[in-house]
Amino acid sequence: MNSVLFLSGALAVTALFNAPQDCGQCPATKAKAALAANTSEKTIVATAADAGQFGTLLAAAKAAGLVEALEGRGPLTVFAPSDAAFAKLPAGTVEGLLKPENKAALQRVLKYHIVAGDVRAESVVKLKNAATLCGQRVDIRIGTEGEEKGKVFVDGAQVVTTDIACKNGCIHVIDSVILPSQDTLARVAAGAGTFNTLVAAAKAAGLVEALTGDADLTVLAPTDEAFRKLPAGTVESLLKPENKEQLAAIIKYHVIAGRVYSDQVVKLTSAPTLQGGTVAIEASDAGVKIGGANVTAVDIEACNGVIHVIDAVLLPQ
Numbered sequence: 001m002n003s004v005l006f007l008s009g010a011l012a013v014t015a016l017f018n019a020p021q022d023c024g025q026c027p028a029t030k031a032k033a034a035l036a037a038n039t040s041e042k043t044i045v046a047t048a049a050d051a052g053q054f055g056t057l058l059a060a061a062k063a064a065g066l067v068e069a070l071e072g073r074g075p076l077t078v079f080a081p082s083d084a085a086f087a088k089l090p091a092g093t094v095e096g097l098l099k100p101e102n103k104a105a106l107q108r109v110l111k112y113h114i115v116a117g118d119v120r121a122e123s124v125v126k127l128k129n130a131a132t133l134c135g136q137r138v139d140i141r142i143g144t145e146g147e148e149k150g151k152v153f154v155d156g157a158q159v160v161t162t163d164i165a166c167k168n169g170c171i172h173v174i175d176s177v178i179l180p181s182q183d184t185l186a187r188v189a190a191g192a193g194t195f196n197t198l199v200a201a202a203k204a205a206g207l208v209e210a211l212t213g214d215a216d217l218t219v220l221a222p223t224d225e226a227f228r229k230l231p232a233g234t235v236e237s238l239l240k241p242e243n244k245e246q247l248a249a250i251i252k253y254h255v256i257a258g259r260v261y262s263d264q265v266v267k268l269t270s271a272p273t274l275q276g277g278t279v280a281i282e283a284s285d286a287g288v289k290i291g292g293a294n295v296t297a298v299d300i301e302a303c304n305g306v307i308h309v310i311d312a313v314l315l316p317q
Contacts, residue, residue, distance in 0.1 A: 041167055042167055043166055043167050043168050044166045044168055044169055044171060045058065045061070046166075047164060047171060048078075048171065053082045054081075054082060056081075056086040060106060060109075060110055063097075063098045063100075064103060064107045064110050065103070073168055074118070074168035075116075075118035075170075076114055076168060076169040077115040077171075078113060078114050078170075079115075079154050079172050079178065080113065080172065080173050081113070081178075085174060085175050089177060107134075108134045108180055108303065109134075109180065111133035112133075112178060112180040113174075115133070115138075118169045119170070120170060124140060128140055132180075134180050135216055136181060136259075137261065137301070138155050138178060139153075139155055140153070140154055155179075157175055157177070158174065158175045159174055160173050160174065160175050180301070180303065181302050183302055185304055185305050185307065188301075188302045188307060189211075189219070189307065192300075195221055195223060196224050197224050197235060198222060198227070201238065201247060201250075202251055204239045204241075205251050206244065207248060210255075214304060215257070216257075216258055216259040216304055217256065217274075217305040218305055218306050218307075219256075219305060219307045219308070220254045220279070220290055220293075220310050221310065222254065222312060223296075225311070226293070226310065226311050226313050229312060229313070249275050249316055250275075252273060252276075253273050253275040253277060253314050253315070253316040255273060256271050256279075257272070257274060259305055259306050261298075261306060262288075262299050262308065265283075265295075277316045277317060290308070290314070291314040292314075293311055296310065
């Protein structure tokens with residue numbers, strides 16, 4: 001996941017955390033006492049406000065226009081970065097995101113910390129990931145070695161407090177801000193360095209705008225090596241202006257509407273494409289094939305979809 005200048009839930013097992021003891025006057029102890037006193041009669045917003053360690057998170061929620069949602073019926077599960085977690089970000093990051101012109105980016109980041117439903121810590125051992133309100137998934141893992149052993153992580157953030165009950169959901173406290181991908185499908189593909197032909201073809205077909213839009217898409221992305229498997233001269237011919245319509249049909253045959261992750265793909269036998277035809281899907285112990293092409297990498301996140309890499313170009317009938 002991307003983790004530079006933008007802020008960014010699922011869960012943990014309370015028994016896994018052994019926090020050091022604080023004196024009665026320490027801020028951390030006061031925060032824990034406030035949380036422990038919660039009787040589930042307060043909303044997520046009120047509970048966070050009482051804790052005294054989520055000032056930045058609450059200010060961000062207000063700037064993003066999400067306070068009403070966090071006070072609604074829900075239920076919602078929030079992976080809440082503490083003020084100390086926000087302080088780890090590069091200088092000026094929070095101030096920049098709180099500006100009105102960055103409201104959309106701030107909303108994506110905050111929604112990346114929220115999962116629909118009241119998901120308690122006991123469920124974490126059954127999860128490898130969880131879908132967030134921004135559309136992207138967070139990865140969930142339990143450390144198995146060294147200092148991480150027995151600790152629970154959401155993306156790169158450690159869960160330090162769990163199951164803070166609220167009237168409309170629950171809160172799990174994390175020690176870092178987690179970040180969704182901010183790049184579009186087109187930018188992710190261009191930055192990878194292995195999809196140069198696909199990017200050039202999308203541009204020639206006039207489809208770059210679709211791959212940078214707001215609608216979630218799943219792209220079955222042939223590598224440059226996959227394009228080289230085509231008969232000599234095929235790519236050069238397709239890139240000519242007079243073949244734009246044919247090229248567009250081929251590219252659309254590699255795109256599925258919606259964000260379809262690999263664990264969902266393997267449950268399908270076929271999927272409709274934006275070209276209008278369907279691609280066959282075959283999952284076996286040997287791997288997954290889509291339209292006869294081998295899937296070689298999966299679940300590459302973008303802000304508007306996901307990419308699965310394939311080793312051959314798919315050609316519609």
